[in-house]
Amino acid sequence: MDKNPSPVEDNRFREATVQEEVPRLANTTPLISPRPAPELNTSPLHGLWALTKRDLKKWFTNPYQLLITLIQPAVWLGLFGKALNFGSFISSTGASASAQNMILFNTFGTTSYFSFLACGMLASIILFTASFSGMSVVFDRRFGFLNKALSTPVGRGAVVMAKVFQSVGRSLSQAAIVLAIAVVLGMDTANFTILGVAGAFLFLFLMSMGLSSLFVMLALKSSNWQTQMAIINLLNLPLLFASNSLFPTTIMPSWLQAVVKVNPVSYSNDGVRQLLLGSPGFNALWFDYAYLFGFAAFFSIVGIVLSWRLLSK
Amino acid sequence: MAQQESSSLPRLSKPIIFVDKLSKTFSDGKIKAVDDVSFEVKEGEVFGFLGPNGAGKTTTINMLTTLLKPSSGNAEVCGYNVYKHPTEVRRSVGVVPQEYTADEEMTGYDNIILCADLYGMPRSDSKPHGEELLRLVELQDAANRKVSTYSGGMRRRLELACGLINYPTLLFLDEPTLGLDVQTRAAVWKYIRMLKDEYHMTLFMTTHYLEEADALCDRIAIIDHGHVVKIGSPEELKASVGGDVITVTVREATPDLSTDIAQIPLVRDVKNTAGTYRVKAEQGEEAAPEIMDLIRSKGMHVTKIALTKPTLDEAYLEFTGRQLREEETDRMSMFSQRVTMRRARS
Ligand SMILES: Nc1ncnc2c1ncn2[C@@H]1O[C@H](COP(=O)(O)OP(=O)(O)OP(=O)(O)O)[C@@H](O)[C@H]1O
Ligand SMILES: [Mg+2]
Numbered sequence: 001m002d003k004n005p006s007p008v009e010d011n012r013f014r015e016a017t018v019q020e021e022v023p024r025l026a027n028t029t030p031l032i033s034p035r036p037a038p039e040l041n042t043s044p045l046h047g048l049w050a051l052t053k054r055d056l057k058k059w060f061t062n063p064y065q066l067l068i069t070l071i072q073p074a075v076w077l078g079l080f081g082k083a084l085n086f087g088s089f090i091s092s093t094g095a096s097a098s099a100q101n102m103i104l105f106n107t108f109g110t111t112s113y114f115s116f117l118a119c120g121m122l123a124s125i126i127l128f129t130a131s132f133s134g135m136s137v138v139f140d141r142r143f144g145f146l147n148k149a150l151s152t153p154v155g156r157g158a159v160v161m162a163k164v165f166q167s168v169g170r171s172l173s174q175a176a177i178v179l180a181i182a183v184v185l186g187m188d189t190a191n192f193t194i195l196g197v198a199g200a201f202l203f204l205f206l207m208s209m210g211l212s213s214l215f216v217m218l219a220l221k222s223s224n225w226q227t228q229m230a231i232i233n234l235l236n237l238p239l240l241f242a243s244n245s246l247f248p249t250t251i252m253p254s255w256l257q258a259v260v261k262v263n264p265v266s267y268s269n270d271g272v273r274q275l276l277l278g279s280p281g282f283n284a285l286w287f288d289y290a291y292l293f294g295f296a297a298f299f300s301i302v303g304i305v306l307s308w309r310l311l312s313k
Numbered sequence: 314m315a316q317q318e319s320s321s322l323p324r325l326s327k328p329i330i331f332v333d334k335l336s337k338t339f340s341d342g343k344i345k346a347v348d349d350v351s352f353e354v355k356e357g358e359v360f361g362f363l364g365p366n367g368a369g370k371t372t373t374i375n376m377l378t379t380l381l382k383p384s385s386g387n388a389e390v391c392g393y394n395v396y397k398h399p400t401e402v403r404r405s406v407g408v409v410p411q412e413y414t415a416d417e418e419m420t421g422y423d424n425i426i427l428c429a430d431l432y433g434m435p436r437s438d439s440k441p442h443g444e445e446l447l448r449l450v451e452l453q454d455a456a457n458r459k460v461s462t463y464s465g466g467m468r469r470r471l472e473l474a475c476g477l478i479n480y481p482t483l484l485f486l487d488e489p490t491l492g493l494d495v496q497t498r499a500a501v502w503k504y505i506r507m508l509k510d511e512y513h514m515t516l517f518m519t520t521h522y523l524e525e526a527d528a529l530c531d532r533i534a535i536i537d538h539g540h541v542v543k544i545g546s547p548e549e550l551k552a553s554v555g556g557d558v559i560t561v562t563v564r565e566a567t568p569d570l571s572t573d574i575a576q577i578p579l580v581r582d583v584k585n586t587a588g589t590y591r592v593k594a595e596q597g598e599e600a601a602p603e604i605m606d607l608i609r610s611k612g613m614h615v616t617k618i619a620l621t622k623p624t625l626d627e628a629y630l631e632f633t634g635r636q637l638r639e640e641e642t643d644r645m646s647m648f649s650q651r652v653t654m655r656r657a658r659s
Contacts, residue, residue, distance in 0.1 A: 037480035040404065041433030050430035058418050144414035148475070151378050151410070152431035153403040 040153075047154035051162030055136060056169050066174070069129060073121040073178045077185055081117040107248055109279030110188060118182035119272045120245030123265050125178050126171045126204050127239055130211035131232045133167030134219030141223045150311060160216055160307040164300060167212035168205065175204050191278035199285075200272045206292035207268040213299035220310040244269050249282070264295045329483055329515050330354035330377065335386035336539075337372050346372040348539035349386070354517060354532075356482075359509055361530035362519040363629070369539040370519035371411055374487050377517070378408050391483055404432065407481030411488045411519075413468045417461040421452055421471050424460060425478055432479040439478065446474040450504065466497030473504060484508065486518040490525060505529055523625040533625075537633045550628040556581055557597030561590045562617040563608055570608060577603050597622065 059065060086107075090100045101111045108116040140146040149159055179197075183189055218231055240246070242256060243265035249257055260266050271288035274281040281288075330353065337347040347369040354360040362370045375381040377390050379399035388395045391405040415424045425446065429439030447456045450470035460468065469489070476484060489505070490498045506529070508514045520526050526533050527547045534544045543550060563570070566588040574583045574592060579600040582593040594600035597620045608615055 038434055038438040040479075041435070043433075046433040047431045050427055054416065054419070054427060143417070144410065144412045145416055147380060147410060147412075148408075148414035148428070149431055151380055151403060151408045152428065152479075153400045153433065154431040 042153070044155040045158055047149075047152070048158040048162050048165075051149070051154070051159065052165045052169070055162070055166035059166070059170055069125070069174055070177055070181075072128065073125045074181055076124070077114070077118060077121055077178075077182055081114040081121075082185070086113045107250065109248070109273055109281070110277045112186075112188045114186060115182075115188040115277055116248075116273070117246065118179070118185075118187045119276060120243075120269055121178055121182065122175045122200075122204060122272060123207065123243070123245050123269050124240055125174045126208045126268075127211060127236060127265060129171035129174055130167050130208055131215050131236050133163055133212045134215035134217075134222075134228055134231070135225065136166070137163055137216055137219040138222055138225050138228045142225070146311075156307045156311045157304040159311065160220070160303050161300070163216045164209065164212045164303065167216070168208045171208045171212070172201060172204060175201070188277060192276060196275040200275045203268045203271045203275075203288065203292060206289070206296040207264055209296035210264060210292065210299045213296070213303040217299065217303045217306055220306065239263060239265055264292055267291045267295075328353035329356045329391055330360075330517060331387075331389040332373075332377070333387040335373070335376060335388055336384050337369075337376060337381060338384045345539050347376070347383075350536070350539070350541050351386075352534055352541060352544055354515065356515055357509070357513055358531040359505065359516045359518065359529055361526040361533045362517070362536055363521065363523065363526045363533050363625075364519075364536035365521055365633075368536045370536060371487055373536075374408075374485050374517070374519065377402075378406060378485055379403055404479065405482060407476040407479060407484040409472050409476035409484065409486045409489060411491065413465075413472060415460045415468060415471050415475065418459060420457050420459055421447060421463070421467075421474075422456040424471060425475050428475045428478045434479065442480075443474075443478060446477050447471075449477075450474045451500070466493050466500075469493060469497065469501065473501070477508075481514070483515045483517065486516060488519055488521070490520070490522065502529060523629060527625050535629060535632050542632045543628075547625060550625060550632075551623040552595075553628065553631070556593050556595045557600075557623065558621045559590075559592040559594055559597055559601050559604060560617075560619045560621070561592065561604060561608070561615060563588050563590070564614040564616050568611075570611065570613075573607060573611075574604055577607065579603070 086104060090103055095103070104111045104113070110116050137146070140149075146159070150156070179187075215232070215235075219228055222228055242259040243263045244260060245265060249260050249266070252260065267283070267288045270281050270283055271285055271292075273279040274285055274288075283291075332350060332352050335347060335350045336345070338345050346367075350369075350373065352360075362373065364370055372381065376383045377388055377395065379395050379402050383395070390402045393401040393405065395402055415421075416427070419427070422443065425443040426436075426439055429436075429443060434442075444453070444456075447453050450473055452467060452470055452474065455463065455467060460471065463471065473486075473489070476486075486505070490501050493501065502525075505516060505518070509516060518529070530547065532544060532546050533550060534541045535550070536542070543553075545553070569585055571583045571585045571590070574580055574590060577594075577600060579595045580592055581595065584591045590604075592600070592604060601618060601620055605615055605618065
């Protein structure tokens with residue numbers, strides 16, 4: 001360690017001082033025209049759309065990211081959904097065609113396991129996309145953008161809700177693509193109605209709101225993506241497997257059924273299958289809606305309330 | 314920013330930043346990052362926080378810009394209390410943070426517009442103003458490139474432009490030239506002087522470069538281990554170390570002129586070692602000719618004369634008991650490491 005300033009170091013500053021003699025920019029033409037500061041939008045929601053758009057724009061200008069997130073449900077649908085041919089499995093026991101359909105319908109609420117699974121895949125894509133909404137908070141903190149946003153007068157609640165909404169936007173568009181893939185691959189569309197599809201997406205919207213708020217909330221304090229990854233893995237697969245996404249509740253052991261009954265993913269699936277496949281369903285539609293609405297409202301409100309505490313250190 | 318406006322506004326009678334016994338502790342009181350700090354910043358001045366690594370500079374800025382809640386004490390920024398009116402504080406000040414905070418996947422232009430949106434500025438204003446600011450920091454040609462293609466200096470300039478988007482009257486600059494090369498550093502200095510001179514902004518900046526504090530700041534607070542150890546203008550800080558030193562070598566070793574030189578009003582102290590006089594004086598430039606005249610009037614000859622001004626280095630050493638430079642190498646390597654780590658992660 002040299003106590004004396006090195007010549008290089010000294011020169012650096014000398015040169016900097018010399019630079020000052022260069023004619024001033026502002027002497028020629030003013031670079032900032034004198035104009036009064038504008039009237040600011042001071043509503044607590046200002047900046048919400050700007051922040052949401054920022055994330056959405058990055059997502060749809062990056063086709064790889066979209067492609068990668070779609071691979072998983074597409075592969076499950078193509079391989080799992082087509083390979084698990086419960087129909088031929090049952091007919092190989094010598095049952096008649098009508099008996100086969102009856103067994104299938106009684107188990108899955110539809111005669112096509114593929115269609116049953118397709119509805120589960122809609123929930124799965126929502127779940128996986130929502131779980132990564134927290135990751136985007138972690139990276140914003142890590143790369144300093146979160147601090148920049150927080151040093152502006154933008155509402156802390158708007159920062160959090162923007163993360164939730166971008167996740168909802170992404171997951172719903174991905175769900176639409178998954179549904180299209182499923183139809184192409186042979187999903188039963190006999191019971192499709194415009195109102196039914198819209199109603200199904202309302203279920204997906206509510207589930208996405210609740211799950212995204214939950215994962216964003218869990219990420220608010222964290223700046224460590226490994227921790228966040230662990231949280232995602234810890235919650236994601238249990239939420240998927242302990243639901244009726246892949247298999248009907250009726251074939252599960254009773255302890256698992258208890259878990260499935262509180263899992264919001266099950267309620268979304270139950271409603272979506274009633275609306276898209278005309279399945280009998282386990283709950284009344286209104287009850288499924290009410291349950292998911294409560295779930296979404298609870299976590300988004302808790303998320304906004306916590307944002308004020310967690311984002312200011 | 315608006316030149317006409319700020320000159321027609323009534324001057325604030327209160328200081329633009331008022332800090333009273335501000336403290337911040339981390340980890341349940343184990344780390345005292347900022348300890349009982351009090352100071353004031355007047356409107357229109359460049360106020361510098363000078364201190365080494367971990368002195369508490371960033372923590373102080375974060376409290377004044379309401380990113381961190383103080384543990385105790387009080388602070389008012391632009392007339393607003395940081396506890397009671399954080400949103401108003403955020404609206405009135407601009408912040409250029411120590412780290413790069415722009416979104417790498419967006420263009421420079423989109424970044425500055427996003428900033429404006431976060432302030433709630435109408436697009437009718439933020440579009441022309443954003444373009445002006447990008448021109449100000451000479452980024453107009455790179456405005457439509459993604460920030461990930463920018464060099465460190467370009468990023469720093471973009472941060473500066475973003476910090477100015479909301480027409481702040483007070484701008485916080487956290488180590489504005491850290492890790493920059495000669496030209497970019499000079500450019501940033503130029504912008505800082507311009508903001509003060511042409512646009513009458515108040516600037517609060519932190520630095521660990523003595524030369525930078527000396528060149529830019531009207532007043533400097535030396536901060537060390539969370540304490541403000543001294544506040545004053547660069548000249549005052551230097552003067553408190555002792556005056557200028559004039560070294561005069563005279564061809565004739567005798568007679569000794571020490572007592573005669575000491576009679577000159579500006580001279581404080583004279584030491585003669587074999588015909589070389591070390592004279593401490595208040596205004597060296599004025600004292601030196603008088604000393605030369607005196608020596609010549611005795612029929613003697615000056616062979617060599619040198620004037621040395623005290624540096625802030627000495628002031629810093631005096632007040633903190635340490636030399637700032639020792640820590641600098643460490644610091645720079647840490648910074649570059651941090652940047653590399655980020656690159657690797659993305
Ligand atoms: N979030 C935090 N949790 C715990 N300790 C912290 C935190 N932030 C800062 N500190 C500690 O507070 C002290 C002051 O940090 P600060 O960042 O204010 O220093 P600084 O003067 O800006 O340093 P530098 O020149 O490195 O930027 C340091 O000892 C640091 O370790
Ligand atoms: Mg710092």
